[in-house]
Amino acid sequence: MNYRWNWSILLQEPYTEWLWSGLQLTVAISLASWVVALSIGVVAGVMRSLPGGALRAVAGVYIDVFRNVPPLVQLFLWYFVFPEIVPESVGLWIKRDLPYPEFVTAVVAIGLFAGSRVAEQVRAGIEQVGSHLLPAALATGLRPMQAYRLILVPLGLRAIVGPLTSEFLVTVKMSSLSLTIGILELTAQSRHVENYTFQGFEAFTVATVGYLVIGLCVTGLMRLIDDRVGGAALRKASS
């Protein structure tokens, strides 16, 4: 294998600047998407765990559809198709006046995809906790909706903090899809550097290290929250 090593290009401008801005964009997209995913996912998950009714069905449709279309396809739908099928004025606004259109589109697409996965985790957490605590709560005279609101949902959410770590990591990985609509996040920039310098090893290694470090931070943060919230004990008690 004849490959000329040159790790010093990583310290040369503009390559350092490219990679650094790529990393920042990756973090920004990941965080923004995660906020969207959590907000929608928790609501949908709680709706899905209800015993019956329209809310449960609607959440079910959301989860079924958004989990079974590849995230890249979902991104293209939001970017290419959505502006065309909404009323003319809204479409024009999206295409002309929306600030940072690619960024917003990516965050919406990734957020809704990850949200469907979060919803499933939330539902599973509530059901797991509820199977033990609901009978006990009802036995003390609480009405089903009260038991649900006061006990099942708060405890169910606490129980899934640990399992949600993997969903957060999925969101980080999905941020790389935004390169298809022109966002120069970390993976895109590493390829950019490789195109210019032919130093693929060095460029991709930086991206790899970047994702590993982000992954470690995410795992560490979630574990901290899980510890503070007592998730492990809840999961053990409900198993």
Next chain:
Amino acid sequence: MSNFDWGIIAKSWGFLAEGMALSALLVLVATVGGLILGFGLALMRLSQNRLIAVPAAAYVTVMRTLPLVLVLFWFYFLVPLAIGRPIGSLASALIAFVMFEAAFYCEIIRAGINNVRPGQTEAGLASGLRRFQVMRHIVMPQALRAMTPLVLNQIVIVFQDTSLVYVVALHDFLTNASIIAARDGRPTEMYTLVAVVYLIICLSSTKALDYWRKGRAA
């Protein structure tokens, strides 16, 4: 909706079908290769020898943390270099998928094996069976039973993952649809079609699996 030309779907049928054939090939190779390599990785991770277990664990962790896009770029870059001459993107993509999905299959297999009660291994050893005999006759049959639904679930995920070969311009279903979308200026029709096709295939597979799993548990 009147300025949409849905007839374009009929016109491009052949090209799209070719793309779907490639997607199917990717799923097949990724799954078969991924299961074989994944099984090897699982055994390595379960080994008592740290020199074997730790590298395998590191490989699995890295592959599960990196985006598939980056893994595709890595192998796109590495494979021709390693072989010494340029090679088609299909080969690089196939290798990348096998190496990537192997990490996920490894974890499914490892969980299946670990969930077999340790007492089963003790009982086998106590009757004089050697370790590999215990694996073969007692542990693996039970592990396989447990992991089959998870493996089938992963296949649906792999099918979705194959759409990412778009980033290396491999002519799968999504890429071919995007080519037509760009060439004929019909992104709405094309991408809607792609979404609907994936939705039908994945959703029906998932529902069928759920149904089958409930039937077995009954």
Next chain:
Amino acid sequence: MIVLKDVHKSYGRQQILRGCSASVSLGEVVVVCGPSGSGKSTLIKCVNGLVPFEQGTITVDGVSVSDKTTDLPALRAKIGMVFQNFELYPHMTALENVSLAQIHVLKRSRTEANARSEALLARVGLGTKLASRPSQLSGGQQQRVSIARALAMDPKAMLFDEPTSALDPEMINEVLEVMQALAQDGMTMMVVTHEMGFAQRVADRVLFMDGGEILEDTPKAQFFKEPATERARQFLTKVLTH
């Protein structure tokens, strides 16, 4: 037959076995009793090498268990073990459970192994359950299959790790009867159990363990009439009055 000399075992910083010594002669039935956490199960699992130990020696039929050159599988084939949780292989029928080790360790042909398995299952009272899976059998039936499975290897000795602790009360007797019949046929047995009635009827000697040590090693009659140590006396009063 089985000789334990000064066996020590630790798990991390916790010491489970402290210098245990005992012996079981050919044809003897030795019961090991004591409170939970006394190390009884660990001790018996050291005898066939399922649990490794740091110090001391255990010899079975003259072969040292901890010697690195010992062929452990061959040794284990000569000792049968019955577990608290039965540990029947759920994906096999009762007949297949009993035949598995015969075929793959003793290298008997499938027909010969199955014939012996049938006879053994009939001997423990389950001649009609050959094709049943463990999930279709009661706890007592599963444990009897488990005993037949151990007997299929023509063992020189049998180890029992709390064989009736996981059973519903009404099924305990059917298992104890099988074990009693085995003892009467002259099998060398080492039994960890809480069933003091069984000990009184069938045992030759009783080992009392507490805190990882063997505090008593006395003939049965004497143990139940007048145990030597205070700890054993307390244990007996608690166990026998409930």
